[in-house]
Amino acid sequence: MLERLIARWQGILLALIGIVATVWLAATDRLGLYIHPRYFWFTVIMAAIAAVFVVVAFAMTPLREPADEATDAAAPAERGQPDDHDHEHAHDHAHDEAPRSPVRGSLRVALAATILVGAAASLLVLPPATLTSATASQRSINSSGATLEQSGPALVGGDTSQFTVKDWALLLRQNPDAEYFADQAIQVTGFVTESPDDPDNVFYVARFVVTCCAVDAQPVGVPVYLPGWAERFEPDEWVAASGAIVPNPAGSSALPLLMEPTDLTVIEQPDQPYVF
Amino acid sequence: MSRTLAPAHSAPPRPPTRPRSPRSTRQRPALGLSLGVALVLLFAGIRMFAPESVGDVLSNSVQDFFTLSISVVIESLPFVFLGILLSIVVQVWLPEGFLLRHLPRNVVARRVTISLLGVLLPVCECGNVPLARGLILRGLTVGESLTFLLAAPILNPVTIITTYQAFGWSDGILVARILGGFVIANLIGWIYSRHSSPMSLLTPKFQASCAHAHDEVRTTRTRRSVDMFTAETAAMLPALFVGSAIAGLIQVGVSRDLLVTLGQNPVLSVFALMALAFVISICSNVDAFFILAFGSTFMPGAIVAFLVFGPMIDVKMLALMRTTFTARTLVQLTVIVGLASAALGLAVNTIA
Numbered sequence: 333m334l335e336r337l338i339a340r341w342q343g344i345l346l347a348l349i350g351i352v353a354t355v356w357l358a359a360t361d362r363l364g365l366y367i368h369p370r371y372f373w374f375t376v377i378m379a380a381i382a383a384v385f386v387v388v389a390f391a392m393t394p395l396r397e398p399a400d401e402a403t404d405a406a407a408p409a410e411r412g413q414p415d416d417h418d419h420e421h422a423h424d425h426a427h428d429e430a431p432r433s434p435v436r437g438s439l440r441v442a443l444a445a446t447i448l449v450g451a452a453a454s455l456l457v458l459p460p461a462t463l464t465s466a467t468a469s470q471r472s473i474n475s476s477g478a479t480l481e482q483s484g485p486a487l488v489g490g491d492t493s494q495f496t497v498k499d500w501a502l503l504l505r506q507n508p509d510a511e512y513f514a515d516q517a518i519q520v521t522g523f524v525t526e527s528p529d530d531p532d533n534v535f536y537v538a539r540f541v542v543t544c545c546a547v548d549a550q551p552v553g554v555p556v557y558l559p560g561w562a563e564r565f566e567p568d569e570w571v572a573a574s575g576a577i578v579p580n581p582a583g584s585s586a587l588p589l590l591m592e593p594t595d596l597t598v599i600e601q602p603d604q605p606y607v608f
Numbered sequence: 609m610s611r612t613l614a615p616a617h618s619a620p621p622r623p624p625t626r627p628r629s630p631r632s633t634r635q636r637p638a639l640g641l642s643l644g645v646a647l648v649l650l651f652a653g654i655r656m657f658a659p660e661s662v663g664d665v666l667s668n669s670v671q672d673f674f675t676l677s678i679s680v681v682i683e684s685l686p687f688v689f690l691g692i693l694l695s696i697v698v699q700v701w702l703p704e705g706f707l708l709r710h711l712p713r714n715v716v717a718r719r720v721t722i723s724l725l726g727v728l729l730p731v732c733e734c735g736n737v738p739l740a741r742g743l744i745l746r747g748l749t750v751g752e753s754l755t756f757l758l759a760a761p762i763l764n765p766v767t768i769i770t771t772y773q774a775f776g777w778s779d780g781i782l783v784a785r786i787l788g789g790f791v792i793a794n795l796i797g798w799i800y801s802r803h804s805s806p807m808s809l810l811t812p813k814f815q816a817s818c819a820h821a822h823d824e825v826r827t828t829r830t831r832r833s834v835d836m837f838t839a840e841t842a843a844m845l846p847a848l849f850v851g852s853a854i855a856g857l858i859q860v861g862v863s864r865d866l867l868v869t870l871g872q873n874p875v876l877s878v879f880a881l882m883a884l885a886f887v888i889s890i891c892s893n894v895d896a897f898f899i900l901a902f903g904s905t906f907m908p909g910a911i912v913a914f915l916v917f918g919p920m921i922d923v924k925m926l927a928l929m930r931t932t933f934t935a936r937t938l939v940q941l942t943v944i945v946g947l948a949s950a951a952l953g954l955a956v957n958t959i960a
Contacts, residue, residue: 344842347689353655356652357682385834390643390645456655459662464668466667545680546679568668
């Protein structure tokens with residue numbers, strides 16, 4: 333009975349969890365924590381259409397009886413592993429006709445219940461969050477070729493007050509010469525994450541660049557030179573930094589240019605933590 | 609399918625344990641609807657009143673695991689819904705036999721056309737198995753049905769669009785996926801067209817149901833549409849949620865050094881991602897988003913092998929196909945498709 337109920341309603345319930353989560357994220361303006369803004373409308377419209385199907389599905393019970401499951405798309409999926417019950421295809425018939433074992437039945441129920449509870453917990457209960465410095469260090473900051481091969485904005489004559497962390501990271505990578513940045517004030521906001529090359533003296537003001545959804549987020553950052561920075565800032569704290577670009581005092585080849593900060597202020601995480 | 613068919617406007621069939629009184633028949637839709645609305649309100653309520661912050665209970669890595677997994681779900685879900693809607697349109701609302709009526713007579717041209725049917729059927733692999741069963745019942749040969757099953761998940765607009773969204777034209781990944789899927793599907797169709805007794809490739813149970821072909825369940829199209837939506841979400845969403853969780857887990861759990869070592873080896877990278885595709889069984893409509901995260905770590909040939917092998921053969925697909933084909937057929941199929949995908953991936957790595 334329970335097995336039949338789950339087979340019948342699992343998809344609808346999972347769809348409903350996804351729909352409620354999506355619509356709520358859109359309504360509270362936090363869809364951007366997970367996907368690129370170009371998908372916002374598509375995502376919300378498809379969720380609305382699917383919601384209509386879900387509601388109508390509740391009003392109509394499914395068409396077929398379980399005895400007809402051979403023609404039912406859902407039924408084969410609950411059938412379990414393909415090769416675990418037959419050794420020779422000559423015996424297929426007998427096995428196909430055999431009743432399902434209760435053990436496998438309860439396993440299926442347990443698995444389905446786990447998926448449902450897990451989906452509800454992560455999509456409906458957990459507060460939405462941005463990626464943290466853990467992923468920034470896992471993915472090596474400023475390492476993504478594709479992200480940093482775009483052409484940077486024009487520094488000369490550009491409105492540098494509008495430049496993001498990504499713009500500065502692009503410029504620093506493409507112009508490894510301090511002369512280029514002479515007399516240029518720089519202001520960025522991002523979260524703090526330590527530099528793997530020189531963790532005592534240097535941290536990054538970092539952001540994630542998202543091309544599609546958070547899964548492909550690539551960290552970019554502007555290295556900031558501040559010996560003993562860890563006493564003033566925690567990783568993942570959001571800061572607004574301003575200063576100038578100078579050659580690395582330690583002469584490191586991994587970090588030829590650094591930002592020397594004139595002002596560092598802890599700020600609230602912005603509504604849109606990612607850059608695109 | 610000898611059971612009596614309920615008229616569309618009256619009660620749907622129910623488990624035999626339920627009493628069939630006229631009273632409960634009338635009340636059923638209203639009851640179901642109120643239950644549904646109550647659930648919607650319950651879920652929305654949980655979401656709205658859940659705490660805004662969990663403090664530092666979750667470590668950064670655990671937090672990122674959830675963020676990454678949720679982002680795969682949120683990104684993929686609308687594409688899964690789109691695929692289901694389009695397959696409902698084709699299977700329920702287009703005239704019966706619409707797809708098979710105009711197929712060419714020449715066998716090669718016929719297979720080529722069949723491998724392009726997916727353009728009209730932008731569902732991922734899970735939705736295609738029931739459709740392929742229906743097509744065999746209506747006269748498609750076994751080899752042709754395999755061509756359709758293998759090609760349709762890749763050669764369809766939703767998959768092509770999502771792959772393009774994820775990778776653009778970089779490294780020829782999109783082109784290799786489309787051409788590779790097309791060639792492998794036609795190769796398999798050709799091989800099985802030479803089989804001496806194709807019906808023996810099918811399970812005895814399914815062979816028996818071929819005898820009952822054309823027994824359609826008569827009911828309203830709206831009901832069939834909703835029924836299909838229920839069945840398709842039940843088949844796809846559990847796999848999507850589990851696949852997303854695995855994607856998140858690999859991202860935070862597997863050390864980057866190991867991934868980079870595996871991913872930069874032209875041979876190992878191909879087999880590593882094929883194994884991954886086999887296990888996670890993610891839908892072809894959205895697998896490009898899933899593998900995008902590995903795009904900077906793995907060689908393009910490995911990504912292509914993942915994107916070609918995964919939609920054709922994986923754990924979930926084998927389970928679905930086992931309803932129709934014998935285990936022996938599926939083992940052969942897995943070996944041939946696996947070798948062909950690996951060859952394609954290695955070739956792309958050599959060229960790239």
